[in-house]
Amino acid sequence: MNDKISILLAEDEMVLGQIIKESLETRDFIVTHVEDGEKAFKNYQKEAPDLLVLDVMMPNRDGFTLAKEIRKTDKTTPIIFLTSKSQTQDVIDGFQHGGNDYLKKPFSMEELIVRIHALLNRVQLQKDLQHIVIGNYIFNYQKQSLNFQNIKINLTHRETQLLYHLQQHKNEILDRSFILKKLWGDDDFFNARSMDVFITKLRKKLNKDDSIQIINVRGYGYKLID
The missing domain is CATH 1.10.10.10 (Winged helix-like DNA-binding domain superfamily/Winged helix DNA-binding domain)
Incomplete structure (x- = not known):
């Protein structure tokens, strides 16, 4: 049995996506990187990752639309949005579409990793409180x-x-x-x-x-x- 945390990363900027993937893998996460929202949704349905990192603006299905679709049946898997948008309304839209956190580009990998751990700890606490x-x-x-x-x-x-x-x-x-x-x-x-x-x-x-x-x-x- 593999106890490592699995992360689905949907990021259409290939270089950035690869940097994020490699950085997270050095922290012992299992990371699947896809370049568009449709591939991300198919991977989510097949693999059921522990956490999703979704770029907001990507082809075939944007991050907000993808998160909204996932939230129809899954209320608990943590979702972090990545975006170059900086308006307050964009942040509000992210949370309204089911996101748990919102990270503006450019960001440091350390900040992303801290936020991932914080969300995973919150989910684990919720599970512990249920049993x-x-x-x-x-x-x-x-x-x-x-x-x-x-x-x-x-x-x-x-x-x-x-x-x-x-x-x-x-x-x-x-x-x-x-x-x-x-x-x-x-x-x-x-x-x-x-x-x-x-x-x-x-x-x-x-x-x-x-x-x-x-x-x-x-x-x-x-x-x-x-």
Whole structure:
């Protein structure tokens, strides 16, 4: 299995395209370079790259049109536009057509590489947040839900936030004052009572797995034991 990141580069300026391709390959990326939008779309459908770098102005299908077509079925693969256009509206158009980033020519390769890594890290974080294991549950932070043996349990926004912080400090004490200020804005008596209610709700939603406990460490906070 190849764990390297694959990048589809669509750039009709052959010299620039080759420079970008070689520079990215020295950073251990797998890069496919094509010279027009139609070839890019066919390669995308065949190879499903991890990230796309698209020139805006290229023959057969421009970068904006290509991205718009891809976004009909794929909302997550990162897209970086390359362009010599510099007007604010051009940048806005790029994001409206599904781009995640926009790099104006001329640019440094280091800047492109930094932006690629930033987008890939963001995608990985989103994937991680969709599959957080808590005992025999799968916690999907983004969808605000728990799954237990194909049973979906919906969470409120506050329950999701509280469970996320408990999980991030799993088997450690989550400071009561810290989480109250973080989620409620104040650690006063009434907010503390409200948090106790949410803890009780989470316990009920996690009670299908006896190995999971949320214990009250009196005077300090709560601890999620898994």
